[in-house]
Amino acid sequence: MKLFQVGRHLLFTLALFSQAMVYGQTPVEPDPNDPRMTEDDIALEDKFVNAKYKALMGKTDEAIKILDTVRRAMPSNGAVFLELAKLYNTKKEYNFAEANLNSAIKHLPENMAVREFEASFYKQIGRDEEYIAAANKLIQLAPKSNKYYDQLLSFYFNKKNYSAALETANRWEIACGMTELIVKQKAAIHEQGGDIESAVTEINRLVDKFPTNVQFLRDIVALYELKGKKQMAVPYLQKIVSLQPEDNNAKLALMVYGDQNVKSDSDFIAMLSPLINSQEISIDTKVKELIPLVSKHAQRPDTTLGKDLINVCNQLILLHPNDAKAHAIYADVLMNDGKTEAAIIQYEKTLTLNKRNYLVWEQLMKGLDWVGNFDQLDKTASEAVEYFPNNPLSYYYVAKAAAMKNNSKKASEFLDEASLIGAKNEWLNSKIIGLRGYLSFAQNNQTEAIKLLQQSIDLSQQKNGEAFEWLGDVYTSKGQMMEAKAAFGMALSLGYRSNSLMLKMK
Numbered sequence: 001m002k003l004f005q006v007g008r009h010l011l012f013t014l015a016l017f018s019q020a021m022v023y024g025q026t027p028v029e030p031d032p033n034d035p036r037m038t039e040d041d042i043a044l045e046d047k048f049v050n051a052k053y054k055a056l057m058g059k060t061d062e063a064i065k066i067l068d069t070v071r072r073a074m075p076s077n078g079a080v081f082l083e084l085a086k087l088y089n090t091k092k093e094y095n096f097a098e099a100n101l102n103s104a105i106k107h108l109p110e111n112m113a114v115r116e117f118e119a120s121f122y123k124q125i126g127r128d129e130e131y132i133a134a135a136n137k138l139i140q141l142a143p144k145s146n147k148y149y150d151q152l153l154s155f156y157f158n159k160k161n162y163s164a165a166l167e168t169a170n171r172w173e174i175a176c177g178m179t180e181l182i183v184k185q186k187a188a189i190h191e192q193g194g195d196i197e198s199a200v201t202e203i204n205r206l207v208d209k210f211p212t213n214v215q216f217l218r219d220i221v222a223l224y225e226l227k228g229k230k231q232m233a234v235p236y237l238q239k240i241v242s243l244q245p246e247d248n249n250a251k252l253a254l255m256v257y258g259d260q261n262v263k264s265d266s267d268f269i270a271m272l273s274p275l276i277n278s279q280e281i282s283i284d285t286k287v288k289e290l291i292p293l294v295s296k297h298a299q300r301p302d303t304t305l306g307k308d309l310i311n312v313c314n315q316l317i318l319l320h321p322n323d324a325k326a327h328a329i330y331a332d333v334l335m336n337d338g339k340t341e342a343a344i345i346q347y348e349k350t351l352t353l354n355k356r357n358y359l360v361w362e363q364l365m366k367g368l369d370w371v372g373n374f375d376q377l378d379k380t381a382s383e384a385v386e387y388f389p390n391n392p393l394s395y396y397y398v399a400k401a402a403a404m405k406n407n408s409k410k411a412s413e414f415l416d417e418a419s420l421i422g423a424k425n426e427w428l429n430s431k432i433i434g435l436r437g438y439l440s441f442a443q444n445n446q447t448e449a450i451k452l453l454q455q456s457i458d459l460s461q462q463k464n465g466e467a468f469e470w471l472g473d474v475y476t477s478k479g480q481m482m483e484a485k486a487a488f489g490m491a492l493s494l495g496y497r498s499n500s501l502m503l504k505m506k
Contacts, residue, residue, distance in 0.1 A: 465496025
């Protein structure tokens with residue numbers, strides 16, 4: 001008889017048993033093929049249900065004890081072994097979990113629930129070979145199920161085993177036929193493996209099957225853009241424009257990528273100018289085209305490029321005065337060009353429009369720090385802590401503002417918070433140790449200050465310009481002007497340009 005069947009029938013066997021005893025007859029033996037449950041079956045089922053309830057209540061040990069009694073009564077019931085395996089896995093007692101899992105497989109070798117737990121268990125504990133075998137078993141048992149191929153493919157993808165991922169995707173397509181999901185997965189595998197042309201070939205299969213669907217053409221354009229092969233995207237952009245003549249973004253990209261006369265950044269910006277001035281082009285497209293130039297300017301400041309970008313961004317905010325993206329990119333350009341006060345105004349405007357981007361808060365705090373506006377830094381950093389309580393850099397800036405306002409108690413408290421939240425962030429820890437060094441210097445403990453500042457510099461691999469500036473201050477107070485000048489020079493060479501440092505270098 002089955003232990004855990006759905007529903008219960010009247011216990012006619014018990015009634016017959018009672019009747020036989022009344023008349024002194026021999027009790028009737030139960031028929032093993034009778035689907036109705038015996039009293040023992042019901043008692044065991046009740047125990048099983050009770051164990052499940054205990055497990056849900058978090059009483060794992062009690063649940064295991066109850067299931068053990070059921071297991072002893074029904075030693076060949078795979079469902080009991082499966083539940084025991086899950087409970088031991090919850091307790092992270094992996095040897096017991098695996099032993100019960102193997103028993104469950106022995107008694108229910110083709111049960112999908114057992115095999116799904118097998119796959120998740122081995123993946124969880126990092127036994128890759130066993131996970132792969134379990135995943136392939138699921139595919140064998142359900143060869144038309146998309147999810148099992150997808151799970152195994154994702155596993156290989158995350159492991160950067162692109163050949164195995166592609167082999168899985170090919171098996172998937174053979175079993176289930178060509179679908180958009182499978183083709184895009186194969187394209188992603190090729191793209192991540194560096195084979196951009198094979199990725200395009202895959203998406204082209206969708207283009208051939210759905211010739212009027214411009215999204216697949218856009219996918220190919222995006223692939224070429226990602227790899228910097230924008231000229232290769234031109235034919236696909238032409239198809240998009242032919243299908244959707246009103247697509248101004250595609251027309252813009254076609255004009256940019258197809259123009260062979262662009263020989264300098266200034267030429268490119270000049271070509272972009274009428275498009276930047278167009279109300280029909282979205283702000284997202286405009287910003288997308290400007291970002292490579294903004295990044296180039298940030299890495300290698302150039303007076304001409306900076307001037308051109310400032311002019312373009314001025315026009316951008318005139319056309320999109322209420323879009324945070326326009327003000328944010330303008331602020332970045334100004335910051336990179338050394339116009340920190342003007343950048344602060346644009347970052348503040350950005351936050352009045354959208355407070356959800358932490359990078360804007362970070363840039364604003366950095367700017368306020370550089371210009372020495374510690375009252376506003378205190379206010380801004382405190383607000384950032386409220387919006388993003390798990391970001392330790394905001395706590396650091398509150399601490400720095402407090403330190404510069406001679407509130408060492410508040411500074412120490414917020415440094416402790418920053419250190420606790422950002423314990424694994426070496427760059428932040430370098431800044432925290434550096435500020436502790438500054439606080440020691442403010443308390444006239446020059447020896448401790450030098451020790452902490454040198455520790456900060458070493459942790460940053462000699463890249464913390466702020467710590468170098470403070471180290472220079474300590475050496476200046478000790479009359480060691482040669483060492484002070486060297487420290488200030490290092491801060492400057494690292495691109496650290498606080499107003500206070502600029503004054504010291506004059």
